[in-house]
Amino acid sequence: MxxxxxxxxxxxxxxxxxxxxxxxxxxxxxxxxxxxMNLIDADRAEHLYAAMGPAIEASGGSxxxxxxxxxxxxxxxxxxxxxxNDHLGKIFTHDIRAIGVDFDVSPLEGNPxxxxxxxxxxxxxxxxxxxxxxxxxELGPEDVDADVVAQSQVTYFEGYLWDPPRAKDAxxxxxxxxxxxxxxxxxxxSDSFCVDRYRxxxxxxxxxxTVDMIFANDAELKSLYETSDxxxxxxxxxxxxALAAVTLGEKGSLVVSPDETEEVAAHKIxxxxxxxxxxxxxxxxxxxxxxxxxxxxxxxxxxGLAAAEVIQxxxxxxxxxxxxxxxxxxx
Numbered sequence: 001m002x003x004x005x006x007x008x009x010x011x012x013x014x015x016x017x018x019x020x021x022x023x024x025x026x027x028x029x030x031x032x033x034x035x036x037m038n039l040i041d042a043d044r045a046e047h048l049y050a051a052m053g054p055a056i057e058a059s060g061g062s063x064x065x066x067x068x069x070x071x072x073x074x075x076x077x078x079x080x081x082x083x084x085n086d087h088l089g090k091i092f093t094h095d096i097r098a099i100g101v102d103f104d105v106s107p108l109e110g111n112p113x114x115x116x117x118x119x120x121x122x123x124x125x126x127x128x129x130x131x132x133x134x135x136x137x138e139l140g141p142e143d144v145d146a147d148v149v150a151q152s153q154v155t156y157f158e159g160y161l162w163d164p165p166r167a168k169d170a171x172x173x174x175x176x177x178x179x180x181x182x183x184x185x186x187x188x189x190s191d192s193f194c195v196d197r198y199r200x201x202x203x204x205x206x207x208x209x210t211v212d213m214i215f216a217n218d219a220e221l222k223s224l225y226e227t228s229d230x231x232x233x234x235x236x237x238x239x240x241x242a243l244a245a246v247t248l249g250e251k252g253s254l255v256v257s258p259d260e261t262e263e264v265a266a267h268k269i270x271x272x273x274x275x276x277x278x279x280x281x282x283x284x285x286x287x288x289x290x291x292x293x294x295x296x297x298x299x300x301x302x303x304g305l306a307a308a309e310v311i312q313x314x315x316x317x318x319x320x321x322x323x324x325x326x327x328x329x330x331x
Contacts, residue, residue, distance in 0.1 A: 005148075005151035006076045006102070006151055006153070007077065007152070008075060008077050008078075008152060008153065008288075009079070009154070010063035010077065010079050011156070011171065012064055012066075012079075012080075012160065012161060013063075013131075013158065013160050014079075014082055014092050014136060015117050017058045017116075017316060018117065019119045019127075019315065020054060021122075024123075026120065027122070030048065032120070033193075034128050035128055036191060036192075037190070037193065037194065038128070038130045039132075042112075044130070045118065048130055056314065057088075058095075058315045058316060059095035059096060061158075062160060063157060064081060065280035065281065065310075065317055066283045066284045067096065068096065068317045068318065069283075069310075072099060072284075072306075072318045073302070074323040075292065077100070078101065079102070079105075080174075081103070081105060081136070082105060082108060083105075083115075084107055084108040084109075084113050085107040086113050087114075088113065088115075088116060092114060093107070095317075102148070104145070105143050112134040112135050113134050115135060115136045116132055118130040118131075119276060125273060125275050127274060127276040137166065138164075139167045140170055141166075144174050144177070149174050149181070150177055154290065155175065155186070156283065157174070157185075157186075158188050159188060159190035159194045160190045160194055172210065179209075184212045185211045185212050186213040188215040188216070188279065188283055189214060192220050192223040199224060202224060213241060213243035213245070214237070214241050214243075214244045214245075215244075215245050215286070216245075216247070217249070218230050218249075221233040221237060234256055234261060237256055238257070238258045238261075239258065243257055245283070247278075247282050247303075248266075252264050252265040253282065253300045253304060254300075255296040255297065262296055264301055264304065266308070267301070269312055270312065273312055273314055276314075276315065276316045280310075281318070282304065284303070284306050285303035285304070287299075301331045302326060305322075305325060309322060309325060
């Protein structure tokens with residue numbers, strides 16, 4: 001087995017988030033599906049950018065957020081994603097490196113530009129994403145550094161990567177390298193609309209052993225098994241994958257293995273501001289616990305702690321040291 005240079009390698013769409021508050025009627029007027037990740041083209045991106053109110057720019061992308069959380073917890077993280085050599089690409093590269101994540105994928109020269117997601121946060125704290133994938137569609141097998149994969153305890157990728165076609169080849173190659181080095185592979189299902197698009201492929205990844213563990217919220221898991229009953233979905237996932245971490249919002253989370261289901265309460269918060277990044281940071285906490293030998297229940301508790309931090313402010317990445325927060329929590 002190779003040395004553990006990294007605890008977790010995350011692979012995802014490298015996206016700069018442009019976040020603004022919006023009323024419900026704005027979503028209706030602009031024909032935006034609430035609480036989903038809506039894929040848009042360059043023209044639609046320009047239109048929504050012009051229509052949105054005052055905004056903040058923050059490096060995001062689901063797996064990028066997870067990598068940032070892992071680094072904030074004190075674990076060693078690496079990241080694969082594709083940006084262009086432009087203004088937003090430089091922002092993304094600076095931000096992910098500044099938080100301590102190794103990111104060395106060569107940027108794209110010229111078009112398409114770096115991906116961006118216009119995120120509208122409604123008064124209920126729900127986030128609705130409108131994503132132009134841009135340079136992300138150029139992520140391919142040539143961007144996979146085999147040594148980084150071999151030296152990472154877990155390779156974790158986002159279901160959103162199934163939208164740009166060449167990324168699938170990069171993921172399958174990464175999974176092959178990981179398993180040849182006795183490493184684990186994890187997927188986050190990303191959102192229920194993503195699951196609707198790729199249900200059969202996600203199930204094939206699980207049943208073939210290409211992935212060893214999944215992260216999902218209750219809606220995504222129910223979508224995966226086409227049921228409205230969470231218990232049925234939990235029962236089904238037990239025979240398809242070795243480990244599933246299922247978030248339930250304010251009700252906490254479930255850790256599901258073929259032999260048992262463990263329920264863990266949510267971490268208390270003072271005020272919900274913005275759910276952007278909640279699942280990403282839960283995964284960060286869980287993977288930090290997993291790669292440092294903690295119990296499954298503690299992994300879920302650390303995930304809940306990290307998620308609780310990120311939903312109490314605008315933006316998808318931690319604003320305080322999660323390592324210090326964890327030390328204070330007594331978990």
